Amino acid sequence: MDKTPLQECPEKTALQKHCEFFDQDKDGTIMPWETYKGFRDLGFGFITSTLSAFVINLFLSYPTQDSKIPNPLLPIYIKNVHRGKHTSDSDTYNTDGTINPKKFEQFQKLIRECTNGKDVITTLSEALKLSELFRHGFDPVGGTASKGEWVFLWLANDYKLDAKDIQASYDGTLFEIIAKRRADEKKK
Template identity: 40%
Template sequence: MEINDDPVAMATTAPMAPVTAQRLVRTDLESSIPKPYLARAMAAPDMEHPDGAPEHKAHGMSVLQQHVAFFDQNNDGIVYPWETYTGLRDIGFGMLFSLIAGLGFNITFSYPTLPGYIPSLLLPVYIANIHKGKHPSDSGTYDTEGRYSPVNFENMFSKYGKTVPDKLSLRELWNMTEGNRVSFDLVGWILNKVEWGAVYIIAKDDEGFLSKEAMRGVFDGSLFENLAKKNAPKKEK
């Protein structure tokens, strides 16, 4: 097989498109992640963790399903508003935010994930169908079936991590949500900013950055499990 040495064919920046130089993509992913372009169904790898998090059990679920499964308090495959509220409280949010955000989550994602067409007043979110709730204006790390794309996860940091390579500041998170905006997608704009803003509040480090590991843990839900364990002693008191 011939190797293409054409600089245009393999270029990741274009002189007439300055944004491509401002938001760089990583070109060394294959040095650590086997087939980084291959979307993973059950693991969430990155350059530092090419196999994902082996200690985090997938239980046969897609990465997107794992993201939501933490909030399924009784493991019946359905997340009700009171379960979302309890999960948000467990990971460190206050009562008011947990009430508003929990209700908002179920209102937004209940109908798209229902197995039928008749709405339910209980606002259940069905984990089996959570891929139907994927919204535009996100990072593209989840594909439309709920798989995890390592290349898109890594590109969040190559494009927007200008201060520290493997962390994002609040300003950089804002820039990321702005860069991912899809035209006329008001709901997606709002959801993306609220979601990452909430994660920043509970997972930022002492220097005010959101680490790559914390963000990876958002995608497979392991961050929620770790925060719940960390906060458990506080709840007991």
């Protein structure tokens, strides 16, 4: 098994930072149980977290590994996470996992387009409409993945998304913010 600790990566890409939240033990791989724990920390229930962990690790494990033989434990290797980029995404991440600033600048405009002029997405239909703006023709797998990502992000962020939230998601900081908020809520 090829395990390269994320700390050894000289410069992490934005996509690696986005995924790093789910690497609970910071060893450079995200195992299904770590994905599950990450979803629980974001406030999702047992069933949603279990299904998400299975589906996400199932689809991202093989493209991110260096071996041609699939690993039955379904690890996601963060150093290669750029290989798991799917179609019908926002194209904000370049193929190497860095951020494309031109694409990112379009989010404020797209949010207004989805919300009839508001600066924040506050309904499920608006979140789904945002995902539809990125669909590449007939693309059931990529389109479904895109919808899932936007809906999960909207749900985890207390049913709202603005350009600042989206930027924090892409640069890897939003998940930590949400998890801390959820932990603080549990303490009360």
